[in-house]
Structure formats: C-alpha cells, structure tokens
Amino acid sequence: STLSFVLGTRPEIIKLSPVIRACERRDVPFSIVHTGQHYSEELDSVFFEQLDLPTPDCNLAIGSSTHGEQTGKMVAEIESVLESERPDVVLVQGDTNSVLAGSIAATKMDGIEVGHVEAGLRSFDREMPEEVNRRLADHASDYLFAPTETSQSQLLSEGLSDEWITVTGNTIVDAVQQNVEIAHERSQVLSELDLDGPFALLTAHRAENVDDRDRFAELLDSVANAADEHNLPVVYPIHPRAKKRLSEFGIDVPEAIDVVDPQDFLDFLVLEDEATIVFTDSGGVQEETCILRTPCVTLRDNTERPETVDVGANRIVGVESGDVLTGVNEMLTMEPDWENPFGDGRAAERILGTLGYE
Ligand code: UD1
Ligand code: UDP
Known part of the structure; x- marks a missing residue:
C-alpha cells in the first residue's frame, strides 16, 4: 500500500x-x-x-x-x-x-x-x-x-x-533528537547574531497577537520590559506575517529586541537550547523548549499543549506586562529538571x- x-x-x-x-x-x-x-x-x-x-x-x-x-x-x-x-x-x-x-x-x-x-x-x-x-x-x-x-x-x-x-x-521529539547534536556541531548562529552572553529568544506570529495593532505593540513592550529586568537582549526571528504587520502598523520595536530573519531549523534549535528564556506564541516552540529544558513563557491566553505547563516547563502569561514579568520571574527561579511529556x-x-x- x-x-x-x-x-x-x-x-x-x-x-x-x-x-x-x-x-x-x-x-x-x-x-x-x-x-x-x-x-x-x-x-x-x-x-x-x-x-x-x-x-x-x-x-x-x-x-x-x-x-x-x-x-x-x-x-x-x-x-x-x-x-x-x-x-x-x-x-x-x-x-x-x-x-x-x-x-x-x-x-x-x-x-x-x-x-x-x-x-x-x-x-x-x-x-x-x-x-x-x-x-x-x-x-x-x-x-x-x-x-x-x-x-x-x-x-x-x-x-x-x-x-x-x-x-x-x-514526532517533534524525534526531530529534535535527530538534529540537536548536528545543530550544535554545524551552526554558527550565536556568533552570526553577536550573542556572546545570556539572551532571550522571542517568536510571535499568531493572528490573534500580530493582526491587532495594540495587542502586538503591547506584546513587544511587555517582552522588552521583562527581558530588561533580567538584563537580557532579545532576539526575534520574525515570521513574514508579523513582519508585514509591523510595517503596516508602523510599530516601533523596543530597543531591547533585535528583529532578525526567520532561522533555519538547526540555527533555531541552537537558539532555543542556549536561550536563558523563550517568549513565544508558537505551538512547536512550546514543545521544543520543554524537550530541551529551556524555560518558556507563552504569550497567549490559553494553550493546546497543557502538558508543558503541567510538568513545569511553561507558563501561560498573555501579553500584559505585569503577567509576562511574573511568568519570567517564576520560570527563572526554578530548576529546569522537568520530564519530557511528549x-x-x-x-x-x-x-x-x-x-x-x-
Ligand atoms: C500558518 C498557520 C498557523 C501556523 C503557521 C506556521 C493557518 C490558518 N495558520 O500561519 O497555524 O502556526 O502557518 O508558521 O493555517 N507569507 C509569506 N510567505 C510565505 C507564507 C506566508 O510572506 O511563505 C505571509 C503572507 O503575507 C501571508 C501571511 O504570511 O498573507 C500569512 O500566511 P498564512 O499561510 O495565511 O498563515 P501563517 O500566518 O503563515
Ligand atoms: N522554527 C524555525 N525557525 C524559526 C522559527 C521557528 O525553524 O525562525 C521552527 C521551530 O523549531 C518549530 C517550528 O518552526 O519546529 C514552529 O513553527 P511555527 O512557530 O511557525 O508554527 P506553530 O508551531 O505555531 O504552528
């Protein structure tokens, strides 16, 4: 067959x-x-x-x-x-x-x-x-x-x-296991993006976050504020939908956030693995950070991946500044020793x- x-x-x-x-x-x-x-x-x-x-x-x-x-x-x-x-x-x-x-x-x-x-x-x-x-x-x-x-x-x-x-x-566990070592061997992404110390990674592309001007601007401000509190520069590989909205809405991206092109899989895996914390609204990124034991805060009001929250790998924080900062503070005070539920x-x-x- x-x-x-x-x-x-x-x-x-x-x-x-x-x-x-x-x-x-x-x-x-x-x-x-x-x-x-x-x-x-x-x-x-x-x-x-x-x-x-x-x-x-x-x-x-x-x-x-x-x-x-x-x-x-x-x-x-x-x-x-x-x-x-x-x-x-x-x-x-x-x-x-x-x-x-x-x-x-x-x-x-x-x-x-x-x-x-x-x-x-x-x-x-x-x-x-x-x-x-x-x-x-x-x-x-x-x-x-x-x-x-x-x-x-x-x-x-x-x-x-x-x-x-x-x-x-x-199957994302299969994909991560098959590629993470190769990624660390081959990728030059940290030097290419001038990341020589601790940093935060951001992805945001969901329609409900980036298609609304005020919500997208609030999301960026909240991430920049939480990262500043921890002295972390933020790297944001931007999805074309979000890039289009940024320019349409004329949003000024906060200084703490470095907008870069979408990364290939190996480079992105290295960024996820090496980041101090990851901010995201992606489904796959919630799973990968959980698998790689990198703390994650999810810039949404809900998740279809509750397993990541249950094991302690992820906090669902929305986009409001105080909530994002609380989520980051909580994630950064715990040991990333959770089980992989996937x-x-x-x-x-x-x-x-x-x-x-x-
Ligand atoms: C789609 C999925 C989303 C998924 C995401 C993965 C739906 C409804 N949404 O969202 O669940 O998380 O893919 O990345 O299926 N564009 C480009 N180049 C491309 C594709 C899109 O520039 O190759 C731009 C176009 O301006 C387009 C916009 O992105 O209008 C949105 O593309 P679309 O395929 O509608 O949805 P995504 O936001 O990519
Ligand atoms: N990804 C990537 N490069 C990037 C951003 C994401 O390779 O710059 C990968 C990431 O490792 C994950 C997948 O894309 O496997 C997630 O896709 P996306 O966030 O577009 O969609 P979602 O999972 O939210 O549907």
Missing part, C-alpha cells in the same frame, strides 16, 4: 520529517503533496534541504489568501492529485489550513483513509483558526495519532473510537507500525 503526505507549512515539514525519513528507511512507497501555503524560501525549501527530504512530487502553489479561498482551492487541487495518485492513506500533521484541506479532500474519496498526526490537541478557544482546523481534521480521520494520553482522552471524550487512536508521542523519539516508528509497515 502507498502513502501520501499532504503538507504546506514550516511546522508540518519539520514534524513530518521523521515520518518521511522512516518511510525511506523501510522502503515504504510514498509521495509528498505540497499545498504551497508557505512558499518563501525561509519557511519552506530551507527545511527540505536541511532535513534532507525529497523534493515534493507536486506543489500546488496555492499561496496566501483568505481562509475560505485558500482552503477551498486546496481541497479542489488536492482531490485532483489524489485522484491520479490513488494512495491508500493520506497523512496530515497539525492544525493549519493545509491540514484541514488535506483531511477533507481525502476523507471524501473512496478507498483513501486519513491519518492525523498530532491528533487530540485542544485550546478550547474556537476563535483561533487552528482550533477549528484540528477539531475538523480529527473528526475526518481514520487514524488518530495522539501525542500524549491527554490528547487521547480528549478524542475519546468527543466520541471518537478507541480503535482509531494510537498514542505515539510527538514521548521517546520513536513516534514516527509507531505511526508506520500502526499503518501496518513493520
């Missing part, structure tokens, strides 16, 4: 890379359908090169637009590719519009099953596009690869059958095993 990976954005490329590489090791026949949701080199091809992934068999070049138009175009185009490829299983990962489109297109086709990698995450915030996408993708899927028992329980509570669910761990780095093997590839 054959597999198709439908993917479209930076986190999907990174988190599916261990599964794609496991297919190559086991000679599992597969194809990669890239939706083209991310197309800038720094969000896309740089990861294929660095993670040594095969070039996608096709790129639908859907690009950016409104949710409905972007998702709708993807559904139609993915259907037409799957019609000619006829895979037995389509795998999608995460919560982007590409995931929603891949799962909808595939579930409606006879003879094609859908597997959702990273199933069962919930922020319970239905204002977020990601929450809508992950719920719908889960309910369209035949195979639910839950990273933790928390996500498994959530799926069961929504009436999804135990038979469809496998607790695999999160598995043992063999998630990709379990996914392929569940699909019958031994």
Whole structure:
C-alpha cells in the first residue's frame, strides 16, 4: 500500500520529517503533496534541504489568501492529485489550513483513509483558526495519532473510537533528537547574531497577537520590559506575517529586541537550547523548549499543549506586562529538571507500525 503526505507549512515539514525519513528507511512507497501555503524560501525549501527530504512530487502553489479561498482551492487541487495518485492513506500533521484541506479532500474519496498526526490537541478557544482546523481534521480521520494520553482522552471524550487512536508521542521529539547534536556541531548562529552572553529568544506570529495593532505593540513592550529586568537582549526571528504587520502598523520595536530573519531549523534549535528564556506564541516552540529544558513563557491566553505547563516547563502569561514579568520571574527561579511529556523519539516508528509497515 502507498502513502501520501499532504503538507504546506514550516511546522508540518519539520514534524513530518521523521515520518518521511522512516518511510525511506523501510522502503515504504510514498509521495509528498505540497499545498504551497508557505512558499518563501525561509519557511519552506530551507527545511527540505536541511532535513534532507525529497523534493515534493507536486506543489500546488496555492499561496496566501483568505481562509475560505485558500482552503477551498486546496481541497479542489488536492482531490485532483489524489485522484491520479490513488494512495491508500493520506497523512496530515497539525492544525493549519493545509491540514484541514488535506483531511477533507481525502476523507471524501473512496478507498483513501486519513491519518492525523498530532491528533487530540485542544485550546478550547474556537476563535483561533487552528482550533477549528484540528477539531475538523480529527473528526475526518481514520487514524488518530495522539501525542500524549491527554490528547487521547480528549478524542475519546468527543466520541471518537478507541480503535482509531494510537498514542505515539510527538514526532517533534524525534526531530529534535535527530538534529540537536548536528545543530550544535554545524551552526554558527550565536556568533552570526553577536550573542556572546545570556539572551532571550522571542517568536510571535499568531493572528490573534500580530493582526491587532495594540495587542502586538503591547506584546513587544511587555517582552522588552521583562527581558530588561533580567538584563537580557532579545532576539526575534520574525515570521513574514508579523513582519508585514509591523510595517503596516508602523510599530516601533523596543530597543531591547533585535528583529532578525526567520532561522533555519538547526540555527533555531541552537537558539532555543542556549536561550536563558523563550517568549513565544508558537505551538512547536512550546514543545521544543520543554524537550530541551529551556524555560518558556507563552504569550497567549490559553494553550493546546497543557502538558508543558503541567510538568513545569511553561507558563501561560498573555501579553500584559505585569503577567509576562511574573511568568519570567517564576520560570527563572526554578530548576529546569522537568520530564519530557511528549514521548521517546520513536513516534514516527509507531505511526508506520500502526499503518501496518513493520
Ligand atoms: C500558518 C498557520 C498557523 C501556523 C503557521 C506556521 C493557518 C490558518 N495558520 O500561519 O497555524 O502556526 O502557518 O508558521 O493555517 N507569507 C509569506 N510567505 C510565505 C507564507 C506566508 O510572506 O511563505 C505571509 C503572507 O503575507 C501571508 C501571511 O504570511 O498573507 C500569512 O500566511 P498564512 O499561510 O495565511 O498563515 P501563517 O500566518 O503563515
Ligand atoms: N522554527 C524555525 N525557525 C524559526 C522559527 C521557528 O525553524 O525562525 C521552527 C521551530 O523549531 C518549530 C517550528 O518552526 O519546529 C514552529 O513553527 P511555527 O512557530 O511557525 O508554527 P506553530 O508551531 O505555531 O504552528
């Protein structure tokens, strides 16, 4: 039987890379359908090169637009590719519009099953596009690869059958384990960014944070203030969505924050590993800091990764200055000796095993 990976954005490329590489090791026949949701080199091809992934068999070049138009175009185009490829299983990962489109297109086709990698995450915030996408993708899927028992329980509570669910761990653990040593060997990022002492790392790109002028400005001020209290310069590899908003809104970035280009995976892993503290609104960054034992404060009002908070690796602080500073102070006074709740780095093997590839 054959597999198709439908993917479209930076986190999907990174988190599916261990599964794609496991297919190559086991000679599992597969194809990669890239939706083209991310197309800038720094969000896309740089990861294929660095993670040594095969070039996608096709790129639908859907690009950016409104949710409905972007998702709708993807559904139609993915259907037409799957019609000619006829895979037995389509795998999608995460919560982007590409995931929603891949799962909808595939579930409606006879003879094609859908597997959702990273199933069962919930922020319970239905204002977020990601929450809508992950719920719908889960309910369209035949195979639910839950990273933790928390996500498994959530799926069961929504009436999804135990038979469809496998607790695999999160493939980000596989990806971190496979790349962190290489990153430290090869990356020159600390000297390139003139980081010769302690520093803080920031990522912020969520629509709810950067599409609102006041909230984005408050977020930056709060981070700069908390970092100043600890004498930490802040490095901010900026996502194109946030970069666009900064210039549209004419926001003056506080002096403590150094805005730099998006980093490749190896450089970013080194930054995460070496940072004194990480400020983020990213899903993947909450997990990676937890795995790497770097303290994290999350600039959101909720998280779909409560495991990171439960083990003590993360505080959910929102964007208000006092709350951000309290979160940083709390995180910096504790020992970073928490457990990794996301598995043992063999998630990709379990996914392929569940699909019958031994
Ligand atoms: C998407 C996901 C988000 C995920 C993020 C990962 C959805 C609804 N959102 O957000 O969950 O966390 O990817 O990074 O699927 N742009 C570029 N180059 C690109 C892609 C986008 O410049 O290659 C700019 C465009 O101005 C575009 C904007 O970024 O309008 C937003 O892109 P979009 O794909 O809509 O969402 P992301 O913010 O990337
Ligand atoms: N990442 C990266 N370079 C950067 C910022 C992030 O390689 O400059 C990686 C990071 O290691 C993680 C993933 O991108 O694996 C997270 O993606 P993003 O924050 O875009 O999306 P989310 O996880 O929030 O959906």
